[in-house]
Amino acid sequence: MSLVNGLPVHVLLVHFVVVLVPLTALALVVSALWPSAARRMGLVLPVLALVTLASVPLTTQAGEWLERHVTGNALIRRHAELGDGLLPWALGLFVLASAVWWTTRRTPAQQAGARSASVVRIAAAVLSVAVAAGAVVDVYRIGDSGAKAAWQGGFSKTATGSGDGDG
Numbered sequence: 001m002s003l004v005n006g007l008p009v010h011v012l013l014v015h016f017v018v019v020l021v022p023l024t025a026l027a028l029v030v031s032a033l034w035p036s037a038a039r040r041m042g043l044v045l046p047v048l049a050l051v052t053l054a055s056v057p058l059t060t061q062a063g064e065w066l067e068r069h070v071t072g073n074a075l076i077r078r079h080a081e082l083g084d085g086l087l088p089w090a091l092g093l094f095v096l097a098s099a100v101w102w103t104t105r106r107t108p109a110q111q112a113g114a115r116s117a118s119v120v121r122i123a124a125a126v127l128s129v130a131v132a133a134g135a136v137v138d139v140y141r142i143g144d145s146g147a148k149a150a151w152q153g154g155f156s157k158t159a160t161g162s163g164d165g166d167g
Helices: 009-033 035-041 044-068 074-084 086-103 108-112 115-151
Strands: none
Touching: 009 035, 009 044, 009 086, 009 115, 035 044, 035 086, 044 074, 044 086, 074 086, 074 115, 086 115
């Protein structure tokens, strides 16, 4: 699918990525730092991360279609290059979300006796913060480059006077 109601699918799908990646990153960090929050979230955390992961290649493929149907320039190429780098971050979010969910399924009493559980939890928390931060920064960079590619020279800082009077 390349168009929906005359709009490129990429323009629509990108909104899912822009919302889901930071939401998944936030849920992951909260869950990794507070195991009780992870237990309350349950299976929602890895499912959210899986949906996020699936949305990235769909959006990228739609973007590649769009790239072939617009006049290419350096800004579009830069946006496409940055977009190709998001999948590893989304995969990292999914793997860590699954690991956090898996390690917090046990009750606190079951985890209390295992010293290795603390080490795993600390490692998961540190990795979760790092991957979440990287994913959010990457989404920001990709979005910024996409906005520049789409809007560069496409608007005026002053009103053109051709509007309907709603200024």
